[in-house]
Amino acid sequence: MLVVENVEKSYRKMGFLSAKRHHIIKDISITCGYGECLGIIGESGSGKSTLGRFLAGIEKPDRGTILLEGHSVAERAVRAGRISAVFQDYTSSMNPFFTVEQAIMEPLSIGRKAVSENHNKLNHLLHQVGLPSSYRTKYPHELSGGEVQRVCIARAISTEPLYIVLDEAISSLDVSVQTQVLDLLQALKEMYRMSFIFITHDLQAAAYLCDRVMIMRNGEREEMVPIEHLPHVQSAYASTLLQKQITL
Numbered sequence: 388m389l390v391v392e393n394v395e396k397s398y399r400k401m402g403f404l405s406a407k408r409h410h411i412i413k414d415i416s417i418t419c420g421y422g423e424c425l426g427i428i429g430e431s432g433s434g435k436s437t438l439g440r441f442l443a444g445i446e447k448p449d450r451g452t453i454l455l456e457g458h459s460v461a462e463r464a465v466r467a468g469r470i471s472a473v474f475q476d477y478t479s480s481m482n483p484f485f486t487v488e489q490a491i492m493e494p495l496s497i498g499r500k501a502v503s504e505n506h507n508k509l510n511h512l513l514h515q516v517g518l519p520s521s522y523r524t525k526y527p528h529e530l531s532g533g534e535v536q537r538v539c540i541a542r543a544i545s546t547e548p549l550y551i552v553l554d555e556a557i558s559s560l561d562v563s564v565q566t567q568v569l570d571l572l573q574a575l576k577e578m579y580r581m582s583f584i585f586i587t588h589d590l591q592a593a594a595y596l597c598d599r600v601m602i603m604r605n606g607e608r609e610e611m612v613p614i615e616h617l618p619h620v621q622s623a624y625a626s627t628l629l630q631k632q633i634t635l
């Protein structure tokens with residue numbers, strides 16, 4: 388299980404000598420079980436991506452802990468192959484000097500397995516994200532944004548991790564590919580009990596994939612709601628936010 392306990396983060400406010408701090412994440416605690424998809428929804432600037440970076444181990448909170456099976460995700464060895472992430476900014480997610488094959492296979496440390504085994508795995512991963520196997524020799528500059536994002540998703544699932552942090556990971560894809568990727572994530576969730584932290588503005592996608600949704604407000608946990616209760620959130624803020632998103 389992934390357990391987040393009392394995480395906090397602040398940055399110094401603008402101005403070199405300013406002692407004031409901007410509190411981005413305020414005392415958030417959450418858990419995410421195996422096979423669960425936890426959605427994170429909130430207005431722009433509410434701290435969703437910052438929390439996502441904590442969970443992926445890319446950034447450390449000032450206070451609090453994030454534990455995977457009792458071990459801190461700040462340790463690379465704890466995360467390796469078990470937590471992966473796909474971010475919105477796919478333009479910087481793929482090494483420009485790597486082919487599709489190198490990018491996808493890198494987390495699997497190519498040398499250890501027979502070439503044919505890797506080849507089959509690669510073809511399977513490409514197929515899962517809806518890309519032809521001929522794409523394996525292409526470089527990022529030869530791909531569309533949506534195709535790069537699909538490569539990033541193939542890479543993220545290549546190690547069959549326990550958790551994947553998806554930060555607006557499907558927003559840039561066209562609708563038919565979004566559906567395809569959502570179906571893929573749903574299948575992975577069921578097949579391997581893979582778990583997702585799904586950061587999104589897309590309520591429909593959240594409703595399709597998530598079991599629970601956390602609504603964030605100014606760095607705080609405003610409300611946690613099982614997906615079936617989403618139309619009946621308790622707080623007025625959450626209700627207004629969801630209404631706004633529905634009408635977008």
Ligand SMILES: Nc1ncnc2c1ncn2[C@@H]1O[C@H](COP(=O)(O)OP(=O)(O)OP(=O)(O)O)[C@@H](O)[C@H]1O
Pocket residue numbers: 398411429430431432433434435436437438
């Ligand atoms: N390294 C940093 N230094 C200073 N402020 C930062 C830093 N990283 C994030 N912030 C601030 O933290 C706040 C939360 O940012 P974050 O990206 O987590 O929000 P978000 O909810 O993901 O927003 P969006 O939906 O627009 O992506 C913002 O006000 C942002 O400017």
